[in-house]
Amino acid sequence: MIEELIRRAAAEDDDAMEKLCETAAADPRRLVPHHQLLLDLDMWWPATLYRAADAGVVRRVIERIDDGQSTDDLNNLLLILAHTAHPLAESALRRWSTHPPAGADQLHVGALSYALEGGWTLDPTGDQRDLCGDTAYRLVLRDEPRRVGGPTCPWCAAPLWVAADLDTTEPAIGAALAHTRWSGRLVFETCHNCACYTTLYNQVTPGGGATWWAGNTRPSCLPPETAVPEDPPTQTSVPGPALASPYQSSAWDRGGSTLGGRPDWIQDAEHPDCPDCGQPMDYVGLIGGADLDDLGEGAYYLHLHQPCGFTAVNYQQS
Incomplete structure (x- = not known):
């Protein structure tokens, strides 16, 4: 059922996209088996669909940014990483804050500022700090x-x-x-x-x-x-x-x-x-x-x- 919704949403079916967003809000883990399909279909938005993404998906997004071939999609790709709050995403955002990826000159904020979209930041000691609760x-x-x-x-x-x-x-x-x-x-x-x-x-x-x-x-x-x-x-x-x-x-x-x-x-x-x-x-x-x-x-x-x-x-x- 979720795979069908994804394919419909990729074909610009607004109702299907709304149902996917509702699923991402109610239980983000239900989308985990389907994240690779989302990437295959170049569905970078909304980034909230990737909240529970695993290490394999995060690596794939990082590699796409590092290869410099997706500069037009850089904003959405950085949002995806921010919403995962994954340690690999944190490390990549830190790296790009001092060595910006291709296309970063078109962004309004630095790479690490995207963390706020995912509800986290780095404290003065450099540790990740959640700004939101899980209850x-x-x-x-x-x-x-x-x-x-x-x-x-x-x-x-x-x-x-x-x-x-x-x-x-x-x-x-x-x-x-x-x-x-x-x-x-x-x-x-x-x-x-x-x-x-x-x-x-x-x-x-x-x-x-x-x-x-x-x-x-x-x-x-x-x-x-x-x-x-x-x-x-x-x-x-x-x-x-x-x-x-x-x-x-x-x-x-x-x-x-x-x-x-x-x-x-x-x-x-x-x-x-x-x-x-x-x-x-x-x-x-x-x-x-x-x-x-x-x-x-x-x-x-x-x-x-x-x-x-x-x-x-x-x-x-x-």
Whole structure:
């Protein structure tokens, strides 16, 4: 059945490609026996089809890049390697960061930056660090009484929105945040409006403290300060049922909000750098616009850097 879907997708059958992507999200290992066929058919996109690729497939992609005959496909081939997060892929990306392959002059970023698309990076010691977790839960949006007299955005004067109030003593939250090494209560408080224009940072404490970072920089594209403040969503998020795969978040569909797991980026991967140490921050969860509003679009992405005590919220839309 999967082989038939692959051949149909290679013939530009959109329904078949959608089913393959659903399989890659629900259980990437089901595609492992078929990766060689994907390569034979020059199906380099989407790279997420190769998440569970084995060493043989990774070597074949590396060899294709090294032989310099696929410069037009270099972007997609590097994405494939990033999504595998395989040690051989890591080694190749390191090598190409100092000795770029043919065609690299046409790329917008260096080879090693592609690791972020796969949800990992190299720490200051050079070791691979996962930015995402392998356990995910559905995030359920629950209506809460609107806060009166709470903190407001220093830019637009709108009441700040508590996008999530998490406590790692709850087993589900502790499992979803294990990769961040956070212990205690974690509050994501942000401006739902201004976060659509720039990444907003907070300084946080394990007791649930959340303070607007003084270094947040107001973008020039924000509406004028004389605009009427817009009320934030009335919902906050709480963990729901466990998901079968960490790849089942959706920035598009109702019910796609998740805690933990891997982000569904609408655009390129956008893991913010910690404003204190400059290291990429860990991904915590996604709140989809479809869950906030039946007509909503886009998604808010939640991030944390435990060593420095910073959270970040950014937003993407089509």
